Amino acid sequence: MNAPHPGALPRRKLPIGLQSFVKLREEDHYYVDKTGLLIDLIASGSYYFLSRPRRFGKSLLLDTFKALFEGERSLFDGLVAETRWDWTRRHPVIRIDLGSGVLQSRAELDQRVHEILLDVQRDLGLPDPVGYDSVTGQFAELIRLAHAKFGATVVVLIDEYDKPILDNITDRETATAMRDGLRNLYSVLKGADAHLKFVFITGVSKFSKVSLFSGLNNLKDITLDARYSALCGYTDADVDTVFAPELPGLDREEIRRWYNGYNWLGTSVYNPFDLLLLFDTREFKPYWFETGTPTFLVNMLTSRHWFTPDLTRTVATETLLSAFDVDMIESEALLFQAGYLTIDSVWAIPGRKEFTLKYPNKEVQASLNDSLLRVLxxxxxxxxxxxxxxxxxxxxxxxxxxxxxxxxxxxxxxxxxxxxxxxxxxxxxxxxxxxxxxxxxxxxxxxxxxxxxxxxxxxxxxxxxxxxxxxxxxxxxxxxxxxxxxxxxxxxxxxxxxxxxxxxxxxxxxxxxxxxxxxxx
Structure with a gap:
């Protein structure tokens, strides 16, 4: 039987523990339990930001947070969270997903956010908003009403926070308008601290705090926190244990060469999308790369006369890798954040880190250079x-x-x-x-x-x-x-x-x- 789209769920309505509930065939169910890491995050802070490339399970991560805070205990049977989580406490959850569709104007963005917030308001059993002309007013009121109704502080989960900007990145005027609209939306979080229990924001790019999260000084960026390098993705240990039944007939070292290697200063990981399709088709192919040909990236590299051999030895500071905005898109930052380069080694002195970057694996090296050749x-x-x-x-x-x-x-x-x-x-x-x-x-x-x-x-x-x-x-x-x-x-x-x-x-x-x-x- 063909595998479902990675992330599709049989029988249960939610994935457990981040990419943890995957089904390759009717009779096979695999669990990759990340719930311990999630509970560690919740215990040590309240406001988090995480940047990861597309198809790395960021949406499933937020689904798992949502299930925890809503007290869906039956979904965590046999996982770390079953015994470590306090199932007597529940919190209302506001989940904002900006990943669907392509928005092409500020008006479309505001309308989409209004629709999302309205859906959440109704799901929580709250009355429709009255008298609010702006999405910021609607968002602030939704947080306040949810806190009041449930008698518990609110959890806010924002997925693909940057997609409306990235979808229009070649049109600076529209991208700027999208950025300004999102900055207004996220500014609500700064003034709602008394009503909030937990905030987690994910996306592909890492826009500067000044451009999108101005004033949200307590937002902790865990993108390059070694403790959470494997928060999204499968490790070698996961492959050798959880997916051991799928390995016979496949060259284990070739699996590693093709798909492993993404690193954020800790344990290297595989992209789950690649592995699930490999185990289903039994054929080595650039599955992740083919889901989104980086036309903008390739055109940018060639227009900037990038010397392609430098892709294997790019050196960048931590500041440079974070320098991403509508008006300033550094090639190194885009390559790293989008997943086409990853960390190879680190040189550090107090107050400064310098990273040497590399291709994460054979899939990215071969596919990216194939695309570059077409333009060159x-x-x-x-x-x-x-x-x-x-x-x-x-x-x-x-x-x-x-x-x-x-x-x-x-x-x-x-x-x-x-x-x-x-x-x-x-x-x-x-x-x-x-x-x-x-x-x-x-x-x-x-x-x-x-x-x-x-x-x-x-x-x-x-x-x-x-x-x-x-x-x-x-x-x-x-x-x-x-x-x-x-x-x-x-x-x-x-x-x-x-x-x-x-x-x-x-x-x-x-x-x-x-x-x-x-x-x-």
């Missing part, structure tokens, strides 16, 4: 056949074939594309195209790999072989220098203890001819 070269009809051929040539260790492949590839890029695009004019364009071919295959690539004599431009490990590449532009240095530099500096020495061959390749580009003019091996 004028379309999939030119890039995709070359990527497949590259794989076969590497398998055969066909050095001559590689030279012919890349020469033909650059020659196939239409002249009109060069004429109408400035992408190809930036320094590093040729090397970016070269690199992204290999990255689109999900290969083990090291960029500027350090040796005791210097840095290799690019090293690729595939099967038993290692390929060491050095790039030069002939208009800048004399011909023949690329391969000679590999030899002179002993770039291959670190790989000579391996059993397989080490191929040294000097690649020389010409800006004038727009092609490879040297490919010495």
């Amino acid at each position: 070269t004028g379309g999939a009809r030119y890039s995709e056949p070359q990527v497949s051929r590259l794989y076969r040539l590497l398998q055969a260790q066909d050095v001559a074939g590689l030279r012919g492949l890349f020469h033909a590839f650059y020659a196939s890029i239409p002249h009109d594309w060069y004429r109408t695009n400035d992408i190809a004019k930036y320094e590093g364009y040729d090397a970016s195209v070269f690199y992204s071919h290999f990255a689109a295959l999900g290969l083990d690539i090291r960029v500027e790999d350090t040796t005791n004599h210097g840095r290799i431009d690019m090293a690729v490990e595939f099967d038993s072989a290692v390929w060491v590449f050095e790039f030069k532009v002939v208009e800048l240095v004399p011909a023949g220098q690329a391969l000679q530099q590999i030899k002179d500096r002993g770039y291959a020495d670190k790989y000579l203890g391996r059993s397989g061959p080490v191929h040294l390749v000097g690649v020389e580009f010409s800006r004038d001819s727009r092609n490879i003019v040297g490919f010495e091996t």
Whole structure:
């Protein structure tokens, strides 16, 4: 039987413990219990913010909070919360979900929020609001009335808090209007503290507090709190225990390479969406990536002349990764918050943290570079056949074939594309195209790999072989220098203890001819 959409629930009306109640087949039910972490959060604070990429179970997290505070004890049988939660206390819950539909104006946003609040008001058995022209007034009154009716402070859960802005991010005027409308809505929380028990806000991006949560100084951001790195997602331990019945017939290491690796300073996790579909179809595919092709992201990277090899070694401060607003979208922040890069390592001194970022896994590396190639070269009809051929040539260790492949590839890029695009004019364009071919295959690539004599431009490990590449532009240095530099500096020495061959390749580009003019091996 085919799996339901991840998050679809058989028999029970709520998921338990965050992505915990999943069903792959009629007879199989799996529990990944995160309820202990939720209770820890509730015990240690009242106002929280969490940023995670799409399809990571943020909505299910809020559903679980809602079930706890509403006292749905039967849903937590056998889970940590069953014995740790005080089921005698109940609180009214206001859940605001801005994830459905695409809103294209401030008026549409206000109308949608009004409808959500009206639904909540009726669900709580409260009278329809009277005399409020603004959604902020309606929201404040709803919190006050809920507290008064139930004699208990109110829980507010906000899902996809940023989606109305992100849906319009390429239209600055509309995005700004959406931001201002949401800021007005969230400002209600600042003045309602006496009526509130718990507030949890989730979304993909991390807008600055000044732009969206001005004055809400007690909002605690747990996005990079190591204790909650695995709050959303499955860990290796979850896969090996909870999902053990699904593993036979699948390469366990390949599962890890394809889907693990998302990290927020603690335990690395898998995206649940990927794993559930893998276990159902038994086929490795970019399930998460295909649910939302990052057109805006790819266009932004190419328009900013991003050197694609830098994606594997991006360095950013904690402040930079949080610098996201309508008027200031840093590439590193967008890549990190959207899930296309994740934390590899941290350098810290008092008051300052610096992160080295990387692709989380093979799915993201291959899919993102495949998308970048289409923009860098004028379309999939030119890039995709070359990527497949590259794989076969590497398998055969066909050095001559590689030279012919890349020469033909650059020659196939239409002249009109060069004429109408400035992408190809930036320094590093040729090397970016070269690199992204290999990255689109999900290969083990090291960029500027350090040796005791210097840095290799690019090293690729595939099967038993290692390929060491050095790039030069002939208009800048004399011909023949690329391969000679590999030899002179002993770039291959670190790989000579391996059993397989080490191929040294000097690649020389010409800006004038727009092609490879040297490919010495």
